Amino acid sequence: MRLHVVDHPLVSHKLTTLRDERTLSPEFRRLTDELVTLLAYEATREVRVEPVTVQTPVSPAHGVALSRPRPLVVPILRAGLGMLDGMMRLVPTAEVGFLGMVRNEETLEASTYAERLPADLSGRQCYVLDPMLATGGTLAAALEFLVDRGADHITAICLLVAPEGVANLEAGIAHLDIPITVVTAALDERLNEKGYIVPGLGDAGDRLYGLAQ
Numbered sequence: 777m778r779l780h781v782v783d784h785p786l787v788s789h790k791l792t793t794l795r796d797e798r799t800l801s802p803e804f805r806r807l808t809d810e811l812v813t814l815l816a817y818e819a820t821r822e823v824r825v826e827p828v829t830v831q832t833p834v835s836p837a838h839g840v841a842l843s844r845p846r847p848l849v850v851p852i853l854r855a856g857l858g859m860l861d862g863m864m865r866l867v868p869t870a871e872v873g874f875l876g877m878v879r880n881e882e883t884l885e886a887s888t889y890a891e892r893l894p895a896d897l898s899g900r901q902c903y904v905l906d907p908m909l910a911t912g913g914t915l916a917a918a919l920e921f922l923v924d925r926g927a928d929h930i931t932a933i934c935l936l937v938a939p940e941g942v943a944n945l946e947a948g949i950a951h952l953d954i955p956i957t958v959v960t961a962a963l964d965e966r967l968n969e970k971g972y973i974v975p976g977l978g979d980a981g982d983r984l985y986g987l988a989q
Protein backbone atom coordinates (compact mmCIF):
# COMPACT_ATOMS: atom_id res chain seq x y z
CA MET A 777 0.00 0.00 0.00
CA ARG A 778 1.22 3.48 -0.85
CA LEU A 779 0.45 6.49 1.36
CA HIS A 780 0.56 9.87 -0.36
CA VAL A 781 0.34 12.91 1.92
CA VAL A 782 -0.43 15.90 -0.31
CA ASP A 783 1.97 18.67 0.62
CA HIS A 784 0.51 21.96 -0.63
CA PRO A 785 -0.02 25.23 1.25
CA LEU A 786 -3.63 25.57 0.07
CA VAL A 787 -4.43 22.07 1.30
CA SER A 788 -2.87 22.87 4.70
CA HIS A 789 -4.67 26.21 4.88
CA LYS A 790 -8.10 24.73 4.18
CA LEU A 791 -7.47 21.78 6.48
CA THR A 792 -6.54 24.08 9.36
CA THR A 793 -9.87 25.92 9.07
CA LEU A 794 -11.69 22.60 8.77
CA ARG A 795 -10.13 21.39 12.02
CA ASP A 796 -11.12 24.56 13.91
CA GLU A 797 -14.00 23.77 16.27
CA ARG A 798 -15.51 27.18 15.47
CA THR A 799 -16.06 26.15 11.82
CA LEU A 800 -19.79 25.40 11.49
CA SER A 801 -21.43 22.87 9.16
CA PRO A 802 -22.04 25.13 6.12
CA GLU A 803 -18.38 26.17 5.96
CA PHE A 804 -17.22 22.70 6.94
CA ARG A 805 -19.11 21.25 3.95
CA ARG A 806 -17.72 23.88 1.58
CA LEU A 807 -14.12 23.35 2.74
CA THR A 808 -14.48 19.57 2.52
CA ASP A 809 -15.67 19.97 -1.05
CA GLU A 810 -12.73 22.20 -1.98
CA LEU A 811 -10.17 19.98 -0.24
CA VAL A 812 -11.44 16.87 -1.96
CA THR A 813 -11.09 18.47 -5.37
CA LEU A 814 -7.45 19.29 -4.59
CA LEU A 815 -6.79 15.78 -3.27
CA ALA A 816 -8.63 14.22 -6.20
CA TYR A 817 -6.27 15.95 -8.62
CA GLU A 818 -3.39 14.02 -7.03
CA ALA A 819 -5.42 10.84 -6.54
CA THR A 820 -6.30 10.55 -10.23
CA ARG A 821 -2.73 10.68 -11.55
CA GLU A 822 -3.01 7.03 -12.58
CA VAL A 823 -6.56 7.16 -13.92
CA ARG A 824 -6.71 5.04 -17.05
CA VAL A 825 -6.88 6.83 -20.37
CA GLU A 826 -6.65 5.74 -23.97
CA PRO A 827 -5.34 7.55 -27.04
CA VAL A 828 -7.85 9.47 -29.17
CA THR A 829 -7.48 11.89 -32.03
CA VAL A 830 -9.66 14.98 -32.43
CA GLN A 831 -9.81 17.47 -35.24
CA THR A 832 -8.96 21.04 -34.22
CA PRO A 833 -9.87 23.88 -36.61
CA VAL A 834 -6.25 23.60 -37.80
CA SER A 835 -5.23 19.94 -37.83
CA PRO A 836 -5.70 16.57 -36.14
CA ALA A 837 -4.52 16.52 -32.50
CA HIS A 838 -3.53 13.40 -30.65
CA GLY A 839 -4.76 13.27 -27.07
CA VAL A 840 -6.41 10.97 -24.56
CA ALA A 841 -9.87 10.18 -23.20
CA LEU A 842 -10.90 8.33 -20.05
CA SER A 843 -10.95 4.59 -20.71
CA ARG A 844 -14.01 2.39 -20.38
CA PRO A 845 -15.21 1.00 -18.11
CA ARG A 846 -15.33 4.35 -16.36
CA PRO A 847 -13.85 4.60 -12.85
CA LEU A 848 -16.16 3.81 -9.95
CA VAL A 849 -16.38 6.34 -7.11
CA VAL A 850 -17.50 4.90 -3.76
CA PRO A 851 -18.35 7.30 -0.93
CA ILE A 852 -18.64 5.56 2.44
CA LEU A 853 -21.81 6.83 4.07
CA ARG A 854 -22.41 8.93 5.95
CA ALA A 855 -19.39 11.23 6.09
CA GLY A 856 -17.98 10.15 2.70
CA LEU A 857 -21.04 11.64 1.04
CA GLY A 858 -19.65 15.08 1.85
CA MET A 859 -16.73 14.28 -0.46
CA LEU A 860 -18.71 13.14 -3.49
CA ASP A 861 -19.32 16.45 -5.28
CA GLY A 862 -15.68 17.50 -4.94
CA MET A 863 -14.60 14.25 -6.60
CA MET A 864 -17.25 14.26 -9.34
CA ARG A 865 -16.21 17.77 -10.34
CA LEU A 866 -12.98 16.22 -11.68
CA VAL A 867 -14.40 12.97 -13.09
CA PRO A 868 -18.03 13.82 -13.95
CA THR A 869 -18.51 10.70 -16.08
CA ALA A 870 -17.47 8.30 -13.31
CA GLU A 871 -20.03 5.82 -12.02
CA VAL A 872 -20.99 6.08 -8.34
CA GLY A 873 -21.60 3.17 -5.98
CA PHE A 874 -22.46 3.43 -2.30
CA LEU A 875 -21.35 1.67 0.86
CA GLY A 876 -22.99 2.50 4.19
CA MET A 877 -20.69 1.64 7.08
CA VAL A 878 -20.69 2.61 10.72
CA ARG A 879 -18.18 2.09 13.50
CA ASN A 880 -19.45 0.87 16.86
CA GLU A 881 -18.15 3.59 19.16
CA GLU A 882 -17.62 1.08 22.04
CA THR A 883 -15.85 -1.77 20.24
CA LEU A 884 -14.58 0.36 17.28
CA GLU A 885 -15.69 -2.50 14.98
CA ALA A 886 -17.02 -1.43 11.58
CA SER A 887 -20.23 -2.91 10.18
CA THR A 888 -21.93 -2.52 6.80
CA TYR A 889 -25.59 -1.44 6.72
CA ALA A 890 -26.01 -0.59 3.03
CA GLU A 891 -24.45 -1.63 -0.23
CA ARG A 892 -25.29 -0.46 -3.74
CA LEU A 893 -22.39 -1.37 -6.00
CA PRO A 894 -22.14 -2.96 -9.43
CA ALA A 895 -22.09 -6.76 -9.03
CA ASP A 896 -19.00 -7.14 -11.20
CA LEU A 897 -16.06 -4.79 -10.74
CA SER A 898 -13.63 -6.77 -12.90
CA GLY A 899 -11.11 -4.46 -14.46
CA ARG A 900 -12.48 -1.40 -12.63
CA GLN A 901 -10.47 1.37 -11.06
CA CYS A 902 -12.17 2.43 -7.83
CA TYR A 903 -11.91 5.62 -5.80
CA VAL A 904 -13.10 5.27 -2.20
CA LEU A 905 -14.08 8.42 -0.32
CA ASP A 906 -13.95 8.45 3.48
CA PRO A 907 -12.76 11.50 5.41
CA MET A 908 -11.27 9.67 8.41
CA LEU A 909 -8.90 6.70 8.54
CA ALA A 910 -8.79 6.18 12.32
CA THR A 911 -8.37 2.52 13.38
CA GLY A 912 -8.54 1.57 9.69
CA GLY A 913 -11.31 -0.99 10.26
CA THR A 914 -13.85 0.75 8.03
CA LEU A 915 -11.53 1.24 5.09
CA ALA A 916 -10.09 -2.29 5.35
CA ALA A 917 -13.62 -3.74 5.16
CA ALA A 918 -14.53 -1.49 2.22
CA LEU A 919 -11.41 -2.44 0.25
CA GLU A 920 -12.02 -6.14 0.90
CA PHE A 921 -15.55 -5.72 -0.42
CA LEU A 922 -14.38 -4.07 -3.65
CA VAL A 923 -11.59 -6.57 -4.30
CA ASP A 924 -14.05 -9.46 -3.73
CA ARG A 925 -16.15 -8.00 -6.54
CA GLY A 926 -13.13 -7.82 -8.87
CA ALA A 927 -11.73 -4.28 -8.52
CA ASP A 928 -8.12 -4.28 -9.69
CA HIS A 929 -6.88 -0.80 -8.74
CA ILE A 930 -8.06 1.19 -5.71
CA THR A 931 -7.28 4.67 -4.46
CA ALA A 932 -8.78 5.90 -1.19
CA ILE A 933 -9.07 9.61 -0.53
CA CYS A 934 -9.11 10.53 3.18
CA LEU A 935 -8.94 13.99 4.67
CA LEU A 936 -6.98 12.70 7.68
CA VAL A 937 -5.22 9.49 8.61
CA ALA A 938 -3.80 8.23 11.92
CA PRO A 939 -0.51 6.29 12.03
CA GLU A 940 -2.17 3.39 13.91
CA GLY A 941 -4.87 3.16 11.25
CA VAL A 942 -2.37 3.16 8.40
CA ALA A 943 -0.44 0.31 10.08
CA ASN A 944 -3.64 -1.69 10.76
CA LEU A 945 -4.83 -1.15 7.22
CA GLU A 946 -1.51 -2.26 5.74
CA ALA A 947 -1.63 -5.46 7.81
CA GLY A 948 -5.33 -6.04 7.08
CA ILE A 949 -5.02 -5.76 3.31
CA ALA A 950 -1.61 -7.38 2.88
CA HIS A 951 -3.31 -10.37 1.19
CA LEU A 952 -5.03 -8.19 -1.43
CA ASP A 953 -2.88 -8.45 -4.50
CA ILE A 954 -3.76 -5.20 -6.29
CA PRO A 955 -2.29 -1.68 -6.23
CA ILE A 956 -3.80 0.31 -3.33
CA THR A 957 -3.01 3.95 -2.59
CA VAL A 958 -4.27 6.22 0.19
CA VAL A 959 -4.17 9.93 -0.61
CA THR A 960 -4.61 12.29 2.33
CA ALA A 961 -4.22 15.89 3.42
CA ALA A 962 -2.41 14.96 6.66
CA LEU A 963 -0.91 12.15 8.67
CA ASP A 964 -1.91 13.12 12.21
CA GLU A 965 -0.19 12.29 15.51
CA ARG A 966 -2.16 9.40 17.00
CA LEU A 967 -5.50 7.99 18.12
CA ASN A 968 -6.90 8.79 21.54
CA GLU A 969 -8.44 6.23 23.92
CA LYS A 970 -11.83 6.63 22.19
CA GLY A 971 -10.40 5.90 18.75
CA TYR A 972 -10.53 9.53 17.62
CA ILE A 973 -7.75 11.06 15.55
CA VAL A 974 -5.55 13.57 17.46
CA PRO A 975 -5.56 16.47 16.76
CA GLY A 976 -8.08 15.44 14.07
CA LEU A 977 -11.27 17.37 13.49
CA GLY A 978 -13.74 15.51 15.70
CA ASP A 979 -16.58 13.42 14.26
CA ALA A 980 -16.59 14.14 10.54
CA GLY A 981 -20.18 12.92 10.03
CA ASP A 982 -21.52 15.09 12.85
CA ARG A 983 -19.60 18.13 11.67
CA LEU A 984 -20.91 17.70 8.11
CA TYR A 985 -24.49 16.70 8.81
CA GLY A 986 -25.12 16.21 12.46
CA LEU A 987 -25.38 18.05 15.70
CA ALA A 988 -26.69 21.58 15.57
CA GLN A 989 -23.70 23.75 16.42
Ligand SMILES: O=P(O)(O)OC[C@H]1O[C@H](OP(=O)(O)OP(=O)(O)O)[C@H](O)[C@@H]1O
Pocket residue numbers: 852853854855856877878879880884886906907908909910911912913914915941971979980981982
Ligand atom coordinates in the same frame (compact mmCIF):
# COMPACT_ATOMS: atom_id res chain seq x y z
O1 LIG B 1 -10.99 3.95 10.76
P1 LIG B 1 -12.18 3.69 11.64
O2 LIG B 1 -11.80 3.52 13.09
O3 LIG B 1 -12.99 2.54 11.14
O4 LIG B 1 -13.08 4.99 11.65
C1 LIG B 1 -13.34 5.73 10.51
C2 LIG B 1 -14.80 5.80 10.21
O5 LIG B 1 -15.50 6.49 11.25
C3 LIG B 1 -16.32 7.48 10.70
O6 LIG B 1 -17.57 7.00 10.34
P2 LIG B 1 -18.73 6.76 11.43
O7 LIG B 1 -18.70 5.35 11.92
O8 LIG B 1 -18.65 7.83 12.47
O9 LIG B 1 -20.03 6.91 10.56
P3 LIG B 1 -20.68 8.24 9.93
O10 LIG B 1 -19.88 8.56 8.71
O11 LIG B 1 -22.07 7.84 9.64
O12 LIG B 1 -20.59 9.33 10.96
C4 LIG B 1 -15.55 7.90 9.46
O13 LIG B 1 -16.35 8.58 8.53
C5 LIG B 1 -15.02 6.60 8.94
O14 LIG B 1 -15.91 5.93 8.08
Ligand SMILES: O=c1cc[nH]c(=O)[nH]1
Pocket residue numbers: 908910971972973974976977978979980981
Ligand atom coordinates in the same frame (compact mmCIF):
# COMPACT_ATOMS: atom_id res chain seq x y z
O1 LIG C 1 -11.49 11.10 14.64
C1 LIG C 1 -12.40 10.43 14.12
C2 LIG C 1 -12.37 9.02 14.12
C3 LIG C 1 -13.38 8.35 13.50
N1 LIG C 1 -14.39 9.03 12.93
C4 LIG C 1 -14.42 10.38 12.92
O2 LIG C 1 -15.36 10.99 12.37
N2 LIG C 1 -13.43 11.05 13.53
Ligand SMILES: [Mg+2]
Pocket residue numbers: 855979980981982
Ligand atom coordinates in the same frame (compact mmCIF):
# COMPACT_ATOMS: atom_id res chain seq x y z
MG1 LIG D 1 -19.45 9.54 12.57
